């Protein structure tokens with residue numbers, strides 16, 4: 001059975017059509033990215049999936065059920081972009097309350113609260129109120145709240161927005177670890193982050209679902225993306241273009257170059273690239289097989 005199924009799903013706010021006939025069918029598994037410009041309809045789609053909003057037309061089901069149905073209690077949860085915890089209650093008190101709202105006994109709810117706090121590394125602050133937490137800890141606490149009851153589907157809206165790189169990595173590692181049991185759908189503007197986490201990317205623009213890109217396909221594409229730290233750009237393009245099997249070299253950004261090749265032996269091409277860098281004393285930042293997600297989506 002599909003995890004999420006939307007058929008010609010539309011949502012209007014008055015005369016504003018925020019979501020326009022979206023049809024998708026998604027299965028459980030690796031994290032799924034939802035990307036799109038501001039106002040594309042990502043939050044609206046999340047709200048429909050959670051049952052916070054009703055469709056104007058079309059249909060949406062999660063595990064075959066309507067989003068707000070009792071059968072989905074505890075199976076779907078979400079971390080809205082502006083989620084805040086109750087400032088008046090300490091973490092474990094409010095998590096216990098959320099657990100009981102999902103039908104757990106008080107004891108089981110407290111155990112569950114402690115379990116999810118431990119998952120996000122916040123056992124030590126379970127008795128503290130949200131205001132005493134740093135921004136990163138607060139975000140982890142909100143994610144912990146979304147994990148109460150071991151849901152099958154968790155929707156994360158900008159889970160690392162505003163976090164420093166170290167805290168963002170903690171959240172990414174957490175999602176990676178948990179994604180063996182939970183399917184995450186992550187809305188974010190951070191394409192680098194999504195590339196690290198997700199296999200599939202849904203692109204929403206002006207309420208319409210555009211392309212669905214599989215990141216894994218990168219592995220078989222005949223592209224290499226090279227980010228350089230220092231080099232002579234004109235010479236780099238000319239010398240790589242001259243390598244046997246290379247069809248084209250395109251400068252994508254200031255220091256990023258996309259190599260399209262038809263060589264059968266990618267390892268041989270990589271060796272030649274390293275030799276070229278070494279001979280010219282050029283330094284590289286990264287060499288990526290395939291195209292970057294940004295390039296796949298926007299070129």
Ligand SMILES: Nc1ncnc2c1ncn2[C@@H]1O[C@H](COP(=O)(O)OP(=O)(O)OP(=O)(O)O)[C@@H](O)[C@H]1O
Pocket residue numbers: 013016017018036037038039040041042043044045
């Ligand atoms: N409650 C509302 N009333 C009227 N219009 C709304 C409402 N909520 C959203 N919209 C409009 O619907 C469209 C989609 O908004 P939505 O918040 O779903 O986009 P988004 O992709 O999440 O944007 P962002 O990346 O900026 O968070 C926008 O044009 C927005 O202005």
